[in-house]
Amino acid sequence: MTTKPKVSKFRIRRSASTAPAAGSYGNAAEAQPAPEAQAGHAPGQQAGQKPEPPRDGQIDQTRAEAPGTSIDDIRREGLTGRELRMARRVAQKHGLAPTSDFDAVRLLRARGIDPFQRTTMLELVKGDGAKARDEDRVQLPQTVPAPGHNLPSTETNPADRRAAEIVGIQRDIVKRRRRKMLLLFSRLAAFVILPTFLAGYYFAVMATPMYSSNSAFLILSADGSGGGKGGLGGLLPGQFATGQDAIATQEYLESKDAMLRLDREQDYRAHFSQPWIDPIQRLDPDASTEDLYSLFRNHVKIGYDPTEGVMRMEVIAADPETSVRFNQQLIAYAEERVDELSRDKRDDAVKTAAESLEQAKADRRAAQERLVALQEGSILDPEGEIASIRSLINTVELQLQEKELALSVQNNNPRPNTAKVEALESEINVLRAELERQKRRLTDAASGERSLASKTAAIQMAQADLATADLVLQSALETMRMSEIEANKQVRYLTVSARPVAPQEAAYPKVFENTVLAFLIFSGIYLMISLTASILREQVSS
Template identity: 55%
Template structure:
């Protein structure tokens, strides 16, 4: 049985999926990188392929199994490299590989990326393979690293395969000497070493910056607080400002809030502001020598008041060493006084409490004076008007000569009544005499005379009540004038009584509005230094320096990014 012999152009050639594909060697790499070597290799393979084909044809009839090479060995050797076949044959074999549309599109994109001009997707695969590029192989940086054994990987698959490779007798011609593989592993190693060097340099720079800007200032602050700083003693005290009245003495909302700190919140805030003012500092310096205490050379330079310092410098020291807080919910004022000596600290605290009490009294004194002044003025005015009305009544009594016009009028009216009674009796007596047939004329004349005299007397008395005689006013006029003066006097008296009552009420109200300072915690000098707190202050300094460094670093990074973009 004759072996089946095929030519390179036979249509019944074995599909590329079933033929073995040799892996690239160092010679292949050299040929791919040099087009002149590709042309010479293609020509040599063509000549060798023809000679081997003739030899195969002559040896085939007498050859048995195992005696002759594989029938398609020469053909497979020729088609193993796309440079050894024509473009049509290569395209036909690539088409028989059954590549997917995704693979073909990937090959077209890669061909465009490498500056090729393929006529189709399959032609793109062919041209890429001619360049020694596998369009379907994923890029992997580990493939670029040569193993330490020094052996080349000759059986690595560079093209897609569908069946395992088989070892067949090779009929390839001897390729030119392979060019040495470029030392990519050395470049990668240099890159990695450069990256590591940069990382170490950045870490060293970061450590140096942290040391300079965070650790060193923190260490200096800790050394100052632990060794250099002068011990300070703190004296604490608490007091509250209260009203004189109680909740039961006030009504409405005043009684509701009088027992809380809201009733005296304004006074407490005012006292707090005064104790932290320059006036309080100057009084304290005048009374107990505040500047002299903090100018002592034994105090460290940071806390010491320099010689010849201004009032502003002394006030800064005062604010640092006198801390006053107010709790609005409870109405308690808390004061902390710091000094280099515990006795001096307690003395400062007692003097400041005295200043606060004087300030409270001064705040309420003006209110009391205003209330009392208004009530006193009203009372004095009412008293003057009552005195004037009383003087008017007395003047009318002296001028008219009547002490009590009502009594005078009553006396005149009683006399008129008595005379009218007598007149009625005389008229009755005259009527009796006239009833006689021969009345006694003398008695009749006498009775008539009495009647006339009584009538004249009654008329005179009545005229005294209502008619002026030119020398003295009538009793009616006198009574009217005196009555008006007396009514005015009574009115002024009532007004004076009301003014007096208002004065007493104002005095009571003023007493209710009096504030007084009640001391809750007495200033007691400490027996141990309160400040400085070395550990807490050092931790706080570390956090502050670290926060500042972090903010500055973030700001600088953002600015660099903005400038570079």
């Protein structure tokens, strides 16, 4: 068994009794009387009251049609089918019985209802249950508040409630912002402003005033020509081209050696250990050498300008006279250092030449002694000696030849003289022995280690060595003379262009500059710490 579906009907067809007779919308509209006309009296007219007859020239407002309320005018508006169907549904909702869609628009406009209003379209359909609830609901009289005795209602307007919530959120944001700004100012005051104030108070009130004396000096050369000929050396004046000496002097004045010497001679440690100096700048009497050297580097400032060749020195002390005394003492140390450098350069330049000269003298002396020794151990003229031996041999050979001829003549005689023959033979034997002896003598003089020829060659070599030693000695003497001249040209000396003068006002501490610097330092430290904390907080929270 099935039940019939129950739905609300939106389009109800007209019955045959209400259908138009002529079939045209215009005739049907004319045949259908208006609801107000069917009621028998005009709207707003009380029952039982006779209508006032119209006067001449007066139009009956209840029967006159407003512009756009006739069927033809509505058709000329060009309404869509959807709008016409919507107008019919609205007319049926209000209990009207239009004969057509255009008639529905006309009837609704006659009642002052806009058929195309959105709220009207949303209230087209109501379920049967809603109608039953409306009919079954008990209508009780509404309470009217008594004037002067009204109490605040517990119900609030949503717009007012939303505005109140927005105001509360804004107040909370302002409160939170004020709290954060207060915390920020507190941190700034604790980590930046207060330390800066303490630093400024120290520099302005507590710090012991320090006095500085300034001086300037140059290192010049005696010849007026610079050491460097190429590069930038040719662009600089000759007397200023002493950069290496100036740098060496600056390093010496800033060294620990100069500090210890100043402490020994001028009692540098005791000056900065006096009790009237503030505790921060005061030096402990038992301080180490490194602490004293750190104080010395902070209170002695030396600079070198290579373009001008000027060295500028600033010495800081607790009183003006001591500052000038320390400055003058350091200038004296610089002069001694420059003199030592000049003496070292001069000694180095002359030392090599002097050593060469001494070596040349020693070589010549040795060559001469060797020649004398050779001449003492042999004949003065070995070649003449050999010539005399050869001449003697020739003489002996001639005599021997004569004696042999005489002996031959005696032997050819049939009766030779025996005495003459014996005498000739004896002479021949003597001459032969002499000839052999002279030949041996000549042989000994011409060959062997101790021959006259070797002795002659040795003497000649000794004479050549002596001549060479003489030339070397002359060259060494010339080099020595030139080295002395060049050494005298390379002499450096220090000249003071600005001597130190005792100041009348303290130069340190500089209150404003030091306070601003302290503020920047504390601000930078706070900024770094805050950024680091923010980054770490973000990393941990993420």
